[in-house]
Amino acid sequence: MTSVLPRFLRAATAGCVALLAASCSPSLRGTHGPSAADVGPRTSLAPASWSAQSSAGEIAVWMRQGCQRPEGSRAACVERALTGLIDPAGIAKSMEVLDTLVATDEEVRRNAHALAHGLGISAYRSPETAAATFAGCTPSQMSGCYHGVIQGYFLAQVAQGRPIGTPQIDALCEPHRSSMFLFFQCAHGMGHGVMALHENHVPMALEACDLATDDFIRGSCYGGVFMENIVNVTHPHHTAEGHAGTQGQHAAANPHAGHQAQPADAHAGHQAGSADADAGHGTAQAGMNHGEWKALDRNDFQYPCNAVAEKYRTSCYTMQTSAVLYFTQGNLGAAARACGEAPLEHRDTCFSSLGRDITAYAAQNHQRSLEFCGLARGLAEGMGEVWCVASVAVNFVNLAADPGEGIRFCGLVRDERAKTECYRSVGQTITSLENTASGRAAHCERAEPAFVDACRRGAGIQPAGTD
Structure with a gap:
């Protein structure tokens, strides 16, 4: 934490955890998501009646009509169709179509942030084009597209066995330094990405954030780590690995990554630990703990914040009520009381x-x-x-x-x-x-x-x- 501003940026971005839908359906696999030619047969959409110059409204009408009676889940139909827009129309137009659908479709609205994450992951192509792809995203749907592009970068590095150290981490967000908003979104997305890199092991992911030489990047990255830690338990299909499994995008080295990796219940989490209260917490200074890691604890509403080093705790508490609300089935009063019992400084x-x-x-x-x-x-x-x-x-x-x-x-x-x-x-x-x-x-x-x-x-x- 270097200023108040990063705290508020992190707090706002973390809100997607509460907005994530509890379900999503498998999508067509491909190198970078489905091609335009693949969209019709799998989604029952009519042949494309639009071009890259068509308005978002025109494309959205085509998509709504084609996904009324899809072959399988309507949400999956929309996801495949949106991803199929990336190559012919670009990521910005794909996001504009998503925004248009959000305004008229409640199911799409519930899944909007997750869909934006998936679009960002699918839009990623290479380290050389990552900055341009990232800049092509839009801030709508809680900036999910931005985070997805950065996740795509890390998923690709893992899949290709490329090392990630200080030079790579320092360089990734540098093209966006002139914009505080974009610089933060990139650094926050890095936290999600390093969780995939370290298979959702929070202490190791935090240490990866520490490789950055910039204080702002480190603090923003911490927030992404803690957010992904909670998403991994509460909505495992919407983690970086989950999107990679559903969209075929740069699957991580973990062979279990994907939709069937984990159940969406209180025991969901990385195989090294779980949300169950019987799993061990590890050490109190998590920055040095490479042993077994437990994601959340239903019996301790201050965990994992009380199990990590002090320098990480502000970022942890930025996310903490999402964990409390998960275990209390949305009891806002219980979450308020848990905050009242938090350490004074947090x-x-x-x-x-x-x-x-x-x-x-x-x-x-x-x-x-x-x-x-x-x-x-x-x-x-x-x-x-x-x-x-x-x-x-x-x-x-x-x-x-x-x-x-x-x-x-x-x-x-x-x-x-x-x-x-x-x-x-x-x-x-x-x-x-x-x-x-x-x-x-x-x-x-x-x-x-x-x-x-x-x-x-x-x-x-x-x-x-x-x-």
């Missing part, structure tokens, strides 16, 4: 994790999200609800890549302390989307007049009238 991060997950449980409804944060009222000496509210606002901004969503949410908040923190946090998030002070100021001007300065402080610019 409580704000844990309540930020809660706020992020709340947006998913509230189906991204602003008023319901605010009401759910009320479950943290009185915890952490009254700060639990404040931190939760601020995180909800940040997540709304990142979900839509639009500061206006966070500003609209902050307008609903009644408690002055929470409202101030809400607008300040939105301001912080604006810095990842807007590089210029004037642009940040323009966004903050949309806040309630009494709180414009709170937003500006968060955005790192002077109070109004002092520029």
